[in-house]
Amino acid sequence: MKSILITFLCHSFFWVAQSQIPTSDFKKDSQTLESLTQEAAIKGLTYANAIAKEANKKIAVAFLDASGKPILITIADGVGPHNLEAARRKAFTALSTKTPTLILARNASANPDTQNLNTLPELLLLGGGVPIIVNNKVIGSVGIAGAGGPEQDDAIAQKIETLFQ
Numbered sequence: 510m511k512s513i514l515i516t517f518l519c520h521s522f523f524w525v526a527q528s529q530i531p532t533s534d535f536k537k538d539s540q541t542l543e544s545l546t547q548e549a550a551i552k553g554l555t556y557a558n559a560i561a562k563e564a565n566k567k568i569a570v571a572f573l574d575a576s577g578k579p580i581l582i583t584i585a586d587g588v589g590p591h592n593l594e595a596a597r598r599k600a601f602t603a604l605s606t607k608t609p610t611l612i613l614a615r616n617a618s619a620n621p622d623t624q625n626l627n628t629l630p631e632l633l634l635l636g637g638g639v640p641i642i643v644n645n646k647v648i649g650s651v652g653i654a655g656a657g658g659p660e661q662d663d664a665i666a667q668k669i670e671t672l673f674q
Contacts, residue, residue, distance in 0.1 A: 542673075544575035545641060545649025553651060553669050554581060560665050561585070561656060568665065571596040571652040573604050580649070592654035599638030599662070600652030601631055607647055611636030611663040637662025639670045648673070 542549065550572035561568045567585035569592035574580050584593045602610050614634035617623045627634045636659030638652045651669050653662040 542643055542648050543646075545572060545580055546574075547580050549673075550581040550649075553672060554583065556672055557651075557653065557665055557669050558585070560668055564656070564661070564665075566656045566661070566665075568656050568662075569593045569596040569654045571600040573597075573600045573650045573652075575604075575646075575648050577601060577604055585655070588655040595633060595635065595654035596637070596652040598631060598633035598652065599635060599654060599666075600650040601638075602633050603638035603640045603652065603666075604647060604650035605632070607640050607642075609636075609640070609663065609667070610634060610638035610652075611659055614659070635659050635662070637666050639663070639666040641670055641673050643673050 553572060554570050557568065557570050567588050569582075569584040569588050571582040571593075572580045579597065582593060582597055584590070584596075599610050602613065606613055610633065613626070614636065617626045617634055626632055635654075637654055637656075638650060640647045641649045641651060651666050653666045653669075656662045656665055
């Protein structure tokens with residue numbers, strides 16, 4: 510029931526926003542965050558859905574707070590169910606390593622000493638996870654899955670992260 514309510518609220522915010530939410534007040538407010546909040550995650554979700562809609566995509570989105578606890582995890586209609594867990598694991602990987610997952614995946618595959626990172630159970634070395642860093646502090650992370658590949662997922666996640674800068 511909770512996920513239905515969150516999905517309804519998020520879709521409601523999305524329709525009000527139409528394309529992109531105003532970011533100036535949001536950026537100002539986010540500069541004092543110690544950890545990502547539910548309110549900030551909902552604004553991020555609204556922005557993510559607007560970006561995805563412009564690209565004619567549907568996505569799964571996960572936001573984690575600074576301690577790695579899920580704040581918001583949701584999936585659009587028609588997106589494969591595996592993308593929900595992929596979004597969460599991408600967000601966890603980005604938070605844990607303080608590195609965007611696309612960069613981490615490319616660095617790990619290029620270095621024989623780190624290629625085994627993909628064997629750790631919770632890490633997912635696919636583009637789409639980005640740490641949310643404010644004032645040089647990781648306050649949370651976002652994970653995107655289902656947009657059509659690691660580069661597309663990463664592009665949306667990177668745009669969401671810019672909301673907080």
